[in-house]
Amino acid sequence: MRIENCFFCGRPAWPSKGITFMRNDGKAFRFCRSKCHKNFKMKRNPRKLKWTKAYRKNAGKEMVVDSTLQFAARRNVPVRYNRELWQKTLKAMERISEIRARRERVFYKKRMAGKRAREVAAARKLVAENEHLLPRLRGSEKRRLAELAAERGVDVEELEREELAKLASKKKSKAFGGEVRRVRVRTDGGVEEITESFGGKNVDEEMDDDDHDDSDRDDDDMDTD
Structure with a gap:
């Protein structure tokens, strides 16, 4: 079973998956998905798209020169089956993957060294430029x-x-609302306790609205009398 790489983005194209495009001259192009196939037909440059391996290699975000990458080179030399050779090959593949992962972590740490200091410097610059807003x-x-x-x-x-x-943490309004308990005096002199819900307004605004409503009701009662 051979796992080929995508011609456009460089991802592995597994057997029976993806798209194979055959040109008139007999050259085969293997794509891992329809996205790569469409970009290829639109004649886009993989080195200018940030989600491709070619762009990452040019930007210095991938290990290009490493001895573990040479094991993935294509070898079209037929080898006679040997059980011991296959067992050694499987153990070597596991060991190579471990070494490659460790080297990738070291490469990432070296590439990201100093990023925290740069972010802090950029944040301080932003605060200094917009100090009047604080x-x-x-x-x-x-x-x-x-x-x-x-x-x-x-x-x-x-x-x-x-x-x-x-x-800065103090907020005058509540976005999700809540409930408020109030004591209301009726026109006949009685007292009742009510629970009202509000959403998106201040408590003071709700109380002002209720006061206006009460005054309107009192005016209506006086008119009816």
Whole structure:
């Protein structure tokens, strides 16, 4: 059983899977899926598409020069069946896959070295450019935090960061709504407790709406009298 590689993206094309395109000159092109076949017919360059092996090799994201990759080369030399040879071959395949996986992990670590520092630098640059959009503390709040830090013996900047985080986490509205219990006085002098649900509005807005509704009802009652 021979596992060929896709002509366009480089993925393995398993037997009885994928598409085989035969050109007029007799050359066969094996594709792992219809996506690669369509891109081939549209005459697209695999080196310019980020999801292909050719692009990853040109971008330095794949191991190109490695001794373990030479074992995957095609060899059309027939070999007579030998049980011991097959057993040794299977053990060697397992060992080669382990070595290749370890080398790929080392290659990935070297390629991603310094990424965290670059991300932190980019984040700091973004914060410095948009500093005017960040919430700020008043002078009285800063003085209060300075006195509190002096009493506790902690850093002032840490307390300021916590206070800013609290300010940013406060939300005036509830997106998913909730329930509110209120006590309402009836026109006959009685008192009743009601439970109302709200969604997407503030509690204060709901109470204002109820106050307007109550005033409208009282006006209607007076008109009927």
